């Protein structure tokens with residue numbers, strides 16, 4: 314039973330999710346699909362609008378990974394505290410299948426069976442498992458010939474450099490990449506262009522017709538065309554497919570530096586999905602503490618607009634992100650603190666070894682919450698701190714997402730699995 318209170322919404326819910334990044338939204342949507350009354354409280358948007366909106370599952374293990382599904386059992390056997398090792402083995406595949414259906418309006422495609430190799434903004438090839446349709450033709454796993462097109466006035470995208478770097482390295486299977494970079498001028502563009510502004514401009518049919526004609530005049534033998542990821546905000550499918558038809562070659566977006574237009578699209582889709590299902594999302598709301606009763610978390614305190622409100626629920630999901638977004642704070646002197654509930658973290662020896670190289674393992678890399686198989690944070694004895702509290706995403710211990718290329722895969726799979734645990738069912 315729920316009661317209203319002034320300003321925020323409902324005093325009590327079936328489930329409260331703390332954090333509105335990928336992991337929190339995935340858990341919330343799945344719970345709302347199952348008919349649960351869910352509320353998400355979040356200080357901000359997390360990584361979604363900054364990140365390229367691709368779902369990495371495992372890009373690097375012992376070396377570069379071409380088939381994450383095949384590599385994962387071995388990878389996780391050596392890392393029993395990894396978040397993907399904590400969940401049911403079928404949960405990752407189930408979560409990916411669920412996500413492809415949910416994200417169908419953005420045409421997501423891919424599988425954990427095979428990584429795609431997409432160009433980055435600096436022309437490296439990076440492995441990833443699932444991508445929006447606007448990026449899929451950028452898979453250069455088997456090599457190919459590409460024209461990389463920059464747009465004059467749009468900074469942070471250097472087509473010649475990108476193409477030179479792509480051409481300098483073979484594809485993962487040894488095939489050649491033939492790449493050339495050009496910059497075109499968009500008529501009427503009088504200054505510097507920010508990504509979202511450019512994305513909106515390209516939603517005008519005449520602007521993209523002009524862009525297509527400039528690209529056509531530059532095209533030679535190239536089989537495909539890559540552009541910065543700014544092909545529309547709300548109408549990406551229309552912008553991308555129109556442009557592709559007009560250019561006459563497969564066309565793909567290349568993720569750029571933050572902010573990320575594809576990330577904004579994915580965030581909008583997830584937010585809309587949650588609200589359509591009747592879930593609530595309250596942003597600008599910091600959860601600042603909680604009250605436990607008899608081994609269960611009874612409520613959390615939400616601070617919003619200078620008020621603090623107690624919100625009760627039967628179940629809670631903690632999805633506040635890792636060190637980067639403030640879910641965990643590393644303290645001077647080497648300790649670490651989970652911010653909302655003061656849960657124990659794996660805070661051992663966080664001081665960085667100054668002699669270690671940039672990519673070598675660092676103390677604190679795998680910092681986070683230890684959890685049981687239901688993703689419930691556990692105490693130093695391995696017992697759940699609260700029987701009804703689950704954690705998901707970057708707050709979990711045991712992974713090094715930036716090195717493994719596993720970040721959004723972990724958030725998706727554990728958000729999904731946290732919801733499964735609450736629903737009390739199998740995947």
Ligand SMILES: Cc1cc2nc3c(=O)[nH]c(=O)nc-3n(C[C@H](O)[C@H](O)[C@H](O)COP(=O)(O)OP(=O)(O)OC[C@H]3O[C@@H](n4cnc5c(N)ncnc54)[C@H](O)[C@@H]3O)c2cc1C
Pocket residue numbers: 331332333334335336337354355356357358359360361363364365366367368369370571598599600601632633634635638639640652653705706707708714715718719720721722723724
């Ligand atoms: C710049 C960037 C690039 C990335 N690139 C990739 C990539 O290429 N591939 C990939 O797979 N992944 C990528 N990621 C994703 C990243 O690796 C993580 O997996 C993912 O963002 C973590 O999601 P999350 O939901 O756990 O946390 P976050 O996205 O960090 O969300 C945390 C949420 O918790 C909220 N919050 C925090 N504290 C509180 C509080 N006290 N009360 C209420 N709310 C709170 C925040 O406001 C936010 O809504 C990237 C992320 C970033 C930032």
